Amino acid sequence: MFQGSRSRGVGYSLLLVASTASCGYTPLSTMNALDDINPLTTPAESLRVMVAVPPVIRPQKDAIHLMMKFAKTETLPEKRYDFVLQRTPRTPVEMRVGEKRPIYVFRINPKDVSRFNAMRKAAEKYDDGKDDDDNDLSIDANACRMTQTMPAKVPMSVYLKTAELDDYVVVVKNINAMEDTAPDEIDEDFPLCTSENSETPAK
Numbered sequence: 001m002f003q004g005s006r007s008r009g010v011g012y013s014l015l016l017v018a019s020t021a022s023c024g025y026t027p028l029s030t031m032n033a034l035d036d037i038n039p040l041t042t043p044a045e046s047l048r049v050m051v052a053v054p055p056v057i058r059p060q061k062d063a064i065h066l067m068m069k070f071a072k073t074e075t076l077p078e079k080r081y082d083f084v085l086q087r088t089p090r091t092p093v094e095m096r097v098g099e100k101r102p103i104y105v106f107r108i109n110p111k112d113v114s115r116f117n118a119m120r121k122a123a124e125k126y127d128d129g130k131d132d133d134d135n136d137l138s139i140d141a142n143a144c145r146m147t148q149t150m151p152a153k154v155p156m157s158v159y160l161k162t163a164e165l166d167d168y169v170v171v172v173k174n175i176n177a178m179e180d181t182a183p184d185e186i187d188e189d190f191p192l193c194t195s196e197n198s199e200t201p202a203k
Contacts, residue, residue, distance in 0.1 A: 044116045046163035049085065049106045049139075052099040053156045056146055057177065057190060058198040059104050061087075063142035066108075068119055070126040079126070081119045083112050090202045097159060097168050102201040143177065144193035150186055154178045 051059060064085040072078040085106035094105055108116050154177040159168035181189045191197065 042162045042164060044108050044113045044120075045110070046161070047108055048088070048161040048168070050090075050094055050097070050103055050159040050161070050168055051106070051141065051156060052097075052101045052103045052159070053143070053177075054101055054154060055201075056151065057143045057154055057156075058102075058146065058193050058201070059087075060142045060144050060191075060197050061199055063140075064106050065140045067140065068123075070122060073126065076126060079122055081115070083108060083116060085109070087199055093161070093167065099157070101157075104199055104202070143190055144198045145186070145190040146193050148192075150178060150181075150190060152178060 049064070051064075053059070062084050066081075066083040066085060068081045070076070070079040086109040088105050088107045090103060090105050094103055097103075155174040156177050157173045157175070158171045160171050161168045
């Protein structure tokens with residue numbers, strides 16, 4: 001699994017980035033870039049998440065999930081959203097990042113844009129301007145392995161682009177995907193890749 005990252009509170013700086021921002025790997029330059037983005041108005045169609053991984057792993061098909069939970073309030077019921085991000089072809093914009101590892105690009109599925117926008121409207125109602133440990137935003141990105149054995153370190157990076165950004169900004173850089181995986185959990189967390197379960201690297 002790439003990362004089951006989580007951010008507490010709906011008082012977020014950017015809806016998609018907040019899930020990994022709490023990990024401590026987000027550069028200051030990225031946080032500065034987010035100042036130009038309004039998370040409630042930036043077009044959902046423009047959001048792109050790019051993942052760079054070593055050849056030893058690949059993303060699993062249909063396994064990149066963006067999930068949001070709004071806790072029950074005095075006037076509103078608990079609300080949950082789950083979006084499966086869609087693989088999209090890379091463009092020269094992705095190549096400008098200069099990654100030498102295989103990269104995979106994902107977006108909000110066009111059929112989910114209206115539901116995604118509805119989620120952002122819900123965020124306005126649930127957000128009281130305070131940090132709330134009961135509200136969760138997370139990205140779950142499952143991967144498979146290309147080899148029988150796995151190295152101790154599998155560095156991956158995550159990048160983000162929106163309509164307000166000319167280029168991608170790095171969200172997390174070279175985090176170790178194996179950090180929380182015990183040896184007896186490798187088969188479960190990183191099943192062997194097949195043509196049916198894994199994304200193919202872009203050429």
